[in-house]
Amino acid sequence: MNIKHFTYLFFFFSLSVLAQKNHPLKTEDFRVQKAWVDSTYNAMNLDQKIGQLFMVDIFSSKSKAETDKIKDLIKENYIGGIIFSKGGPMRQAKLNNEYQELANVPLLIGMDAEWGLAMRLDSTYAFPWNMTLGAIEDNKLIKKTGAQIAKHCKRLGVHINFAPVVDINNNPDNPIIGNRSFGENKGNVTEKAVAFMQGMQSEGVLSSAKHFPGHGDTDVDSHKSLPTLDFTKKRLDSLELYPFKRMIKEGVSSIMIGHLNVPALEPRINFPSSLSKPIVTDLLQKKLNYEGLVFTDALNMRGVADYDEPGEIDLAAFLAGNDILLISENVPKAAEKIKEAYLADVISEKRLEKSVKKILSAKYKVGLNHYQPVDTNYLIEDLNSIHNDLLYEELMENAITVIKNNKGILPIKNLEDEKIAYVNLGEHLTETSFLQQLKKYTEIDHVQADNLGDLLEKLKDYDLVILGYHKSNSSPWASYHFSEKELVWLHEIARTHQTILSVFARPYAILDIKSTTNIDGIVLGYQNSEIAQQKTAQVIFGAIPAKGKLPVSLGQNFPVGTKFTTQELQRLSYGLPESVGINSAKLYKIDSIAQLAVKEEMTPGIQMLVARKGKVIYQKNFGYHTYENELPVTDTTIYDLASLTKIMATLPLVMELEEQGKISLDTKLKQLIPLAQDSNKADITLKEMLSHYARLQAWIPFYTATLSKDGTHASPKYFRSEKTDIFNVPVSEKFYMRKDIQDSMYQKIIDSDLLTRKEYKYSDLPYYLLKKSLEHYYAASLHTLTQNHLYESLGANYMGYLPLRKFNINEIAPSEVDDYWRFNTIQGTVHDQGAAMFGGIGGHAGIFSNANDVAKMMQMYLNKGSYGGIQYFKPETIDKFNTCYYCEDKVRRGVGFDKPQLEKVGPTCGCVSMTSFGHSGFTGTFAWADPEEEIVYIFLSNRTFPFASNRKLISHDIRTKIQKLIYESIMY
Template identity: 85%
Template sequence: MKVKLFSYLFFIVSLGIFAQESHPLKTEDFRVQKAWVDSTYQAMNLDQKIGQLFMVDIFSSKSKAETDKIKELIKENYIGGIIFSKGGPIRQAKLNNEYQELANVPLLIGMDAEWGLAMRLDSTYAFPWNMTLGAIEDNRLIKKTGAQIAKHCKRLGVHINFAPVADVNNNPDNPIIGNRSFGENKINVTEKAIAFMQGMHSEGVLSSAKHFPGHGDTDVDSHKSLPSLDFSKERLDSLELYPFKRMIAEDVSSIMIGHLNVPALESRVNFPSSLSKPIVTDLLQEKLNYKGLVFTDALNMRGVADYDEPGEIDLAAFQAGNDILLISEDVPKAAEKIKQAYLANEISEERLAKSVKKILSAKYKVGLNNYQPVDTNYLIEDLNSLHNDLLYEELMENAITVIKNNKGVLPVRDLQKQKVAYVNLGDSLTETSFLQQLKKYTKVDHVKAEHLNDLLTKLEAYNLVIVGYHKSNSSPWASYQFSDNELVWLHEIARKNTTILSVFARPYAVLDIKSTTNLDGIVLGYQNSQIAQEKTAQVIFGALPAIGKLPVSLGENFPVGTKFTTQNLHRLAYGMPESVGINSAKLHKIDSLAQLAVDEEMTPGVQMLVARRGKVIYQKNFGYHTYEKELPVTDSTIYDLASLTKIMATLPLVMELEEIEKIGLDTKLKEILPETKGSNKANITLKEMLSHYAQLKAWIPFYTETLAEDRTHASAKYYRSEASDLFNVPVSEKFYMRKDYQDSIYQQIIDSDLRTKKEYKYSDLPYYLLKRFIEYYYERPLSELTQQHFYEHLGANYLGYLPTEKYPLDQIAPTEVDDYWRFNKIQGTVHDQGAAMFGGVGGHAGIFSNANDVAKMMQMYLNKGRYGGVKYFKPETIDKFNTCYYCDKEVRRGVGFDKPQLDEVGPTCGCVSMTSFGHSGFTGTFAWADPEEEVVYIFLSNRTYPFASNRKLISEDIRTKIQELIYESIMY
């Protein structure tokens, strides 16, 4: 007996520690508020006062007959509030205005918007579930979420959001809380709930901690039956009540009482806590000294509704100490019961005034003393602004959690060694956003089979398998469990392959996996939203670090708080413009210029990409492969990069050789190509010729010497329609050049005259010579060297020479209808004639790619030589080649890189920094990087199709006008 008494006294004393000193419903102008409350209360008759106790529910999606019933309750029963449920925002706003117009005292409008208005309404935004937020360590983001949801509530005329859920979900089988809880750690739950609450308060929306005294450790849904909390007072005090006590100390606006059987706090058997005076009044309001509003949970839920008749339940709830009776099953009957009890002195005037004045204080606090109707103009737009996605993106970047990382399988490194397969389990049977994002980093094959053995056989060709487990994202209660068949498949896949499992569902799904021993990596994406999938893929490939922490325990191997922080490999990430200081609206003005280029037939199609601070924030396609408009341009459309080859292929190999001191900027041609000794080019340095300051001719039309005398066709002396030992250089389809003519090309360059004046003149010729040197040095072709030294490591699988060896022809945009030499459509083979005469592998031309892979190379340069955890160059090497050595000679070029113009005419908009660099290509391509603004801009097109004489893209300066708009969109 003494032990029990001590325990009870300990319980009482510990509650007092959190006793509330302030009043959560007071405003700064408390005296004015009190005067308004008192005068409003005094002007009411008894029926009007009792009416204030009721908050009734309505679906804005209901029929007019149903919504009109609320009007009757307003006029006849003077109800004090409305809780809106399912429907749409415009319909709700209109109903809200109609209802408020009828009310003598403005109505307090409430909603369940735990993860946003989308919890109840269509055409509104859904933020991550609380379980997802529970994985985030930075509680400032939780506060931002509460504030953003509150903005939506306020815009829609909602005054109180019944959030946050303060239940500690330490029961994985909880059927109703689960994802709605911040997790099972009471400290984490409490801090998250307080932050969320503070965010709502900052926007003038009332909060509600629920479901007192704690609904987390239950396995019954109180909507269907009465759950029990069969725990001691000490356990309840230390765990279930902990968040509520802390929130009371932080001035939570209201507390919602759950329908729970709590024997330690209420002696009556199976007596709902919402009707219990010992819980609602004695514990909450007296022992915890709570002064804010007290709501019942919905009184039509079976956890309480089965206890007694409508009306009787409401009376009992009010007598227990609740202020607002939520969703009464029969308001007129309940109001009459309370009135009778009042008239019979079972309810005192003091008791009635206490609740009604609290309700009026809340109404004053949310501005209902100066009610304004909801403006329906631009309502949908306001509720669905880009700021929602921006916040969601930030939340997911901070939530994604790695709970297993054997041998550092995450993030995926050494892409040149990886052959990656994707297998999907769960509900998603088609290509997902997750898979599409994975493919941006390297080649990933979607491997499918109807039978497990067939799948395992197919997977033998891969050394890494990424399994995506996708479940419905429609609600936090959606099914999340693996099927028995899926568990077998997952076990066998992991047993035979290096496997990363990505879970896009409630984390408790992992509990179904009998053994995770063979899984090398486990990543929790928590939800199956597009953003969650994209961000998880970025974490897997090291574009983002994993920094989330497991909010619940998943068996012995994964206790609550499990966290593997993975490395940021600084691969390109993908996200929203505002996340890197770019204004979306201004940035998307570039759409119109790209579309204009297509509409005015400056080019059949355009592929564009913009990145800032290592994040791709714009990636769009316009038009088609040709003017016949049969194949639209997509992210995987491949373009002939033309002269971008110089900085994508030859230059990085030269930089590599310079860094290992095999050559230097002052190295002379005769030192690397002995055949130039004695020629007029022998003493030209690398720096001079790569800066286009070496008196070299711009180009030599080598192909013209191989035409027949009448120039109507290629000479049989040099070409054949079928390959042979001598004629083995593939120029284009069924068009083979004799191999020995390449030596003639080199000799023509060596023998060519120099320009009379030493001045800036752009020339392709240095890159022919450098190709010859590099291939001699390594004894391997340029096409192999670029792949092995750069592209494979970068995961740039679209970037390279000879694209038809890897990709179908219809994925490659054609570049010209050649009517002067090859006499066919140039598609999949290089457009440049000189490069074509080297089998498509030129030092100055021949590289094909999509915009995404060009961006990887440019970002590597911008990262001072690092990308994907690989160091390609020293920072000083990048700086050395990105220097204008002859600016004083009016030569703007760096060593290989183009640079901004020195006067009015040049390759850029004139708005970029002088440290910026890039290149343009004859076919209508452009790549530029700016270290100061950390911007990468890629523009790919085939403006030369069908004829290279179409110079409208160039004359209209489309590429640089787009660049100018990009810079105008920079906010900070």
Template identity: 60%
Template sequence: MRYFALILICSFFQFNFSQEIINNPLLSEDPIQQKKWVDSLYGSMTIEEKIGQLFMVQVFSNKDKAHEAEIAKLIQNQHIGGLIYSNGGPVRQAKLNNELQAASKIPLLIGMDAEWGLSMRLDSTYAFPWNMTLGAISNDSLVEETGRFIGEHCKRLGVHFNFAPVVDINTNPKNPIIGNRSFGEDRDNVTAKALAFMKGMQSAGVLANAKHFPGHGDTEQDSHKTLPSVSFSESRIDSVELYPYRELIKQGLSSVMVAHLSVPSLESRRDFPSSLSKHIVTDILKNRLQFNGLIFTDALTMKGAADYVAKDVDGLSKKTLSEGGEIDLMAFLAGNDVMLMSEDPEKGVAKFIEAYNNGVITEERLSHSVKKILMAKYKVGLNDYSPVGIYNLESDLNRLKDDLLYENLMENAITVVKNNETLLPLRDLETKKIAYVTLGDDDGSVFLEELKKYTKVHEIKAEKLDDLIEKLQNYNTVVVGFHKSNVNPWKSYEFSQKEMAWLYEIARTNTVVLDVFARPYALNDLLTIENIESIVVSYQNSKISQEKSAQIIFGAVGSKGHLPVSAGQFFPVGTGETFNSILNLSYGLPERVGMDSELLKKLDSISNYAIDNKMTPGIQLLVARKGKVIYNKNFGYHTYEKKNKVDFDDLYDVASLTKILATLPVVMELEQQGSISLDSKLGDLIPEYKNSNKRNVTLKKMLSHYAQLKPWIPFYYATLDSVTKKPDPKYYRSKKSKEFSVEVTNTLFMRNDYVDSIQKIIRDTDLLPSLRYRYSDLPYYILKSYLEGFYDKSLQEITQDRFYRSLGANNTTYNPRKKFSLKDIVPTEEDDYYRYKKVHGYVHDMGAAMQGGIGGHAGIFSNANDVAKIMQMYLQRGFYGGKRYFKSETIDKFNTCYFCESDNRRGIGFDKPQLGEEGPTCGCISMTSFGHSGFTGTYAWADPEEEIVYVFLANRTYPQAGKNLLLRENIRTEIQRLIYEAIIE
């Protein structure tokens, strides 16, 4: 019988212990050892030490030694149990925290308001977006990942409690203290986001804190300045404001912060703070919601709190109330466990001791809260405390994976709320003339520069509205960026009356895309949106937000976000126009596409090596993978005089890249539409070739460099004076005239008829004696003549009309000095053999120069970004920016090595990887890859298997072409090898 009774007792104990495990979020993975530690420590503590545990005081790591000494004194004399840090830097905080922990007999519980991570970056931006921004994201796993990363930040800094997430349902746009801190106005969305955030953070070993109970969402008053009032009925609060708490509690929420609010429907005493209300804290939070985690007051220093305290509460006398510390005591008696930021902790502790001695605080009540605090300390590892490591602290708080997540979050959050006639994403760029107008009081330069990566965009400014409207008449699309400060989530977000008037007028006369880099409530004051075709909400004015918003506007990234709140009369909560990417290049971090940032830094080293050793004055270098540009840098200067640094918009003479950037796509288009075929013969295509020795040469053989054509003919040499070796007056004049109009340079004009002579020389020249692979420029002279005759236009006009404008390749052109400033064009040589001057803005290749700068084999100037667009179009099997240029079969047909078995690696126009040891690539690249190189030092290559585009632009020919050290030392192919070594998945 006694044995049976013992079994019943043990079973009962086990049942109760199991229930405790289920309901208590502060239990550790080893609750038995936790209980032993808590009970042992509690039993050894004095009454002063126990009461001290109930206080968490504010610390500023950026204050002076006097402040530090004051906090240390509180720890030693009042036995304070916890600290909440505000302001300062990570290293200062860690050092101070280590010192203060050393001063405490019992390890301190450290808290921090790190709702968006830790603001530790050099550019002073927060680690992650505001909650309002996160509320726009449909994928809750991203929010959970955000919570986990923030938890990892906190843990690394020695922070145990993060006072997040805010679970207030923000139904009042004018709420001055919540706003961006809320996930939104829909209770289910707020709950889902808060739950994901909580799970993520607590999975990192940092305890979450849901605030501000019972709900701070609908008030227009700032709780830091007064006692706000929330006037909803009890049933409304129960069904809406309390809903997130109820769900988070079920899932193991560690703690709750009770708000500094007056809630008349829950507390009958007029103007009585929630944090002091026993009904709100104990009856509702602890009993009705069955919450067993830690309960924090909001800051007890909130302005005017004492003014609302009744003069006789729960047996406290007026005398007791007048001596100080009464707020702390009342908060404790209401059911709170931790008195946060007491106005006077010394008086507060004294008041508690007095109340304990007088029986106002019972031992049971005291042990209830103190043991919960000690349980939390055990759960976060303070039973085995070790100081915060200082080494690498800042780098550990500024991790690459944090930036990767931020980038992904913004891509998923930015919301298109209006999109008349599917204006976005912007496409058909050949028809667009785009202007950018900035409104607001913050910088939008990152946004503008990102827009310009896709097409030509001009910033238009004016002091007067009439002048602005007049300037905008030259454009058919206007992007208006409304940029407001991103310094903190409380900054102003509204349009001024003047800005709204300007916006209405711009929209009345133009097609407008409005992009709001502020909280959605900025749209509240708009009286009409009738004339605004598209509206984008980008939520914040951070660098990444500006970049990603531009990419969404041009369809490089799809639109995914939905409004987490209602924005004025036009946009209810949940609004969001979604669309997929139209496969423009996007821009982002390497790890997003399986590349290693650290390994890619080797590209910097080899590029600098090439410049330091005078292999080229400057370099533009770009790498893209899976449609994303992940490395885009410039090195060196235009010349060795080092006057002009290489910039992203600078134009390089790409030399023989012209073959695949200009001539080849036109040929491919004609072949695709059936006008020609790869088996077409020159004698059939061009009447003048019917009786020549080249009449049976096919396009396939000619473009594969397998047609017995001579590699090169120095056409210019025959036009030089035989004695002086300078341009013969028979063929040239220094000024343009009707007979001499072929512009070689601005001081050298060739006789018109010699262009035809070049074609005749090619037609009449002998074929090589044997059929074998020999690289030749001559096919592209021939094709240039054919294509211009077919279209009755210059190759410049053909390529612009059919490709470059629609691709947004506005920095790609023949004869750039007719369109661009010389300061934006990189020179190629100090010519002492033909033109006898600096070749600057004119094509370097002599044969192309003798065709007015427009050659089929050379003459194109471009920058790395534009070359990448064209190569990406090829890589995407003829599709780019929402437009199909070529069928997949056409790409395959031209990207085929037809004569590999004859030791000829070439495709149709495209170069291909080597068949043996030596060749144009690193030898580490797939055989499906293709590209080309250029005499001036240029290189462009695409690999369908690894989805990589690599562009290298240089002017290694400056000041003299001489020895090709870039080629001799394999700089371009060594960079290619390093790119492939950086692939991690």
């Protein structure tokens, strides 16, 4: 025996020991199944038996004349199955029902739905491609994906999904597999394929491993020509066949034979594997002991169709051992050829029976013994439920891969130290979902230029550049290559700046880059979907960690399996309600309340945000800046927060000093402000003041003392329309106040009478005094302090005093038409008159923000003082200030924070935990956090526009009704 013959025998012997755990086509009621199969088979004539071998294709988008041709094949040639291709789900369902009605034996319906029905149909869902799934380490998620796709197939009356692709894509130039493969590591590909198959079959849909014996290491598309696998048997056994052997062992329903030239397995020159008896029968069915259905790949593909005439090819495929002839070019002619071969004893009854009974067994297994038509009621809705997005989000969160992370640049940590630019490459050069998501974390400028020189000049002042490389997400075969121009731009940007490259395309795009030395961070988002972009941005800023592992090798620097698991920084992430135990259908009922509030002119517009467990699950906007309906409210619309300033600005600065031991809750006012030394307020403690239990008056209308004697206008004694050395406090546009009035205001507070008895009384006055104390202690304004101590490091770039210094006036919602003092529209300057008299920087009012940045502050409190990798406060400090010290005296307040009502009426819906806390603002704002349910709720509006007398938002309890709906939507 020569060595070659010995190797051949050893090769097949090593394969023959494999056996499937479970028969791929048998059911638990095998005897009943066999009885149905036998009786059905025995009732057929020869033409009907031969007809079962054919699965023909149809586009549901085709004309009636085309779709009616299938009816002729059903009636005249008794075809056994249909593979649906391009079209729409409703059209397909109706055609499916029509075709099944005509069939003597119910039709086996198939589809290529590798990444979901959207591979072929409009109005359906596309899940990530296999290459993306290949980056995921948790194979339970792959199983979930297979199951979800199977549910869609089943709902549409599809019995077999020709998936998964188990080809090992170790050739980056493969033109047809690529993204359809789980990668190049045989173990990873196999585990993913098994999990996907198990998911599909768990939902009663047949699977199909393709393309046997392996289409991964080719650079030819078998749709256009015949690829060659010129490898040894040893190589084929150890690599290409590896996943098929495991799939067989695990009970894969069917295997599809590719159109491939494999000289080591088929001696005939350029002979397609799909027509090869040594490959289909001897190797697959005998040596690998495969007992499931065997499909040819489509027989109209040039890789096989060029070999012989229609009909002859079908006969050759059947003689090779295939059970089902997929997409024959001429069914009547092919059926006639097979019949002739049968009558000539070229095909035996036993051979025909074997295939037909396998087909019937498969039909029984998918329930066609009790066929039911497809129900078209709510079909589109069922195929597009929120569960699809939920799974897609989970998949992308686990797939995104960091393959380079020099000096731990990812995630971006010290926001206050980074000036960041964003540059687009590839397609979609307008603002992307990626950029919009990035901007939720910090200030990022979108920098564009027509030429490299101008671009580099514009980038000079930036510390960090985030590059987004976007390519079409329309199909897995879309172009992914960088242009020469883009490669030059990338090189020059990375040479002169810290650079993070985010690739929303096939990972092989990295191979175009000649050197990645100067690129500090590389993140693979794999696909250019909105969810992929959003999740990649969240990885970059540490809202979620990078978990993915590179499924293919990208040159020497990035071998297969490369991964960096990045840190999670407790920044807000963004996703779907169900991901954190909230029912979205119930949650979205709050839309109707918000819409009603706008319609009934309770407020011109509303900005709302809900987060749970650190994830923003609802962020919507309603209405406009004004009732003129010109500027719609957006995520970046900025509102006057009014009294939310207390917990957004003054309180955290006080907490900081208390934590440092500079003050305590028992510190007395006279210690904070020497001016109070001999006053009736000298011994009031910080705890009493901030709990609103210090006998202080609610407020003092300071501005009224500056009006003319008849009260019709501001007195020129105190105000000027032009700024001067004396009149230098900007109150509003062209309205400047005398500086010395502020001293009088402080004195007026100190001299004010105390209430006659000690009881709960909400008061702004402590925050005037704390402003004075803090600014004196630090020798800086609250504006500077809040930016330096809080907002810059939080990435709260929309939050702060004096917004007109940074934002265009049209980005800010107006708060009132002042017809009693300032006599103009209050927009971009603080609404509160007292804060306005301090130049817009008050301890009790003056902060502007959008809901997203308010949520960052509230989430930081909820995180026990931590956010973005920074510990702003110790947990015990948060607890100390979030304690109701005078509840027994019917004072519900914490120290600075508002708390839930002690009786029926109060600031909340009455459905929140007693550990919850927050605040509300006069202009129609509300922020609340609940540690027990881990919920943050932000409501911003300008209900005071045009007039503060409009109290409909308050009288209708809009904010608390919405809060109640949020809590009613909690599932677990």
